[in-house]
Amino acid sequence: MGWESFTPKLVGVIPCGGEELPEGEVTRLATGIVVEKLRKGRTSTLCLPLLLRKGENEISFIENYPVIVVDGCSKKCGTCVLRKLGYTPDETVIVSDVVEKLGTTLSQETVNELSHMVAEEVAKKVDMIFHRIAEDRRTEPIEL
Numbered sequence: 001m002g003w004e005s006f007t008p009k010l011v012g013v014i015p016c017g018g019e020e021l022p023e024g025e026v027t028r029l030a031t032g033i034v035v036e037k038l039r040k041g042r043t044s045t046l047c048l049p050l051l052l053r054k055g056e057n058e059i060s061f062i063e064n065y066p067v068i069v070v071d072g073c074s075k076k077c078g079t080c081v082l083r084k085l086g087y088t089p090d091e092t093v094i095v096s097d098v099v100e101k102l103g104t105t106l107s108q109e110t111v112n113e114l115s116h117m118v119a120e121e122v123a124k125k126v127d128m129i130f131h132r133i134a135e136d137r138r139t140e141p142i143e144l
Contacts, residue, residue, distance in 0.1 A: 008133065011039075011126045012067040014046045014089075016078040022106050023072030023095045029115035030095075030122055031070055038123040042130070051081055059085070066090040066129045070122055091125040093118060 015031040018024025035043045046067065050058045061067075062082070069078040069089040073096045082089055098118050099106050106114060 008065045010042060010044050010065050011090075011129050012046045012061050012065050013043050013070060013122060013126075014048055014051070014067060014078050014082070015070045016072045017048045018072040018077070021072060022108060022111050025111050026095045026106070026115050026118055027070040027072050027078075029111065030093075030118035033116060033119035034122045034126065038119055039126045043126055048078055048081060051085065054085070062087050066133075068093065068122060068125050068129070070095070070118065072096065090129055093121045093125060 013031045013034055015027035016024055018027065031045055035045050044061070044065075046058050046061060047055070051062075062085075067082070067087070067089050068091045069076075069082060071078045071092060071094045074094065076092070076094065079089055079092055095106070095114070095118055098121055099114060102114075102117065104110065104114070
């Protein structure tokens with residue numbers, strides 16, 4: 001069996017839980033766009049409330065696969081939950097940072113448009129993770 005069989009085939013994406021904020025809605029919509037369209041078959045959504053409850057499937061996933069947290073704002077609730085559980089996300093995307101970088105504002109009217117822009121950022125991070133894994137695998141074998 002070659003080392004390729006040990007290369008992760010999925011990246012987990014965790015949207016924050018900002019229920020009543022447009023930022024939280026963007027994280028969930030953007031995650032759905034990535035998982036269902038942009039990187040379908042290479043990503044999986046993880047549930048933040050199940051992580052808080054230490055759900056067996058979620059914990060097992062983050063122990064075995066790379067994870068991206070999509071946080072809505074500078075509070076970084078999703079990242080904080082992961083760190084509280086003793087894990088560090090491989091990458092993060094913060095909606096408020098993307099909004100600032102684009103020089104736009106977030107409102108109920110711009111949620112859909114910004115969700116697609118954030119999804120593109122998340123997709124780039126997925127690609128970066130797979131690229132890093134591929135680069136790590138190109139090291140020379142250790143001489144014994």
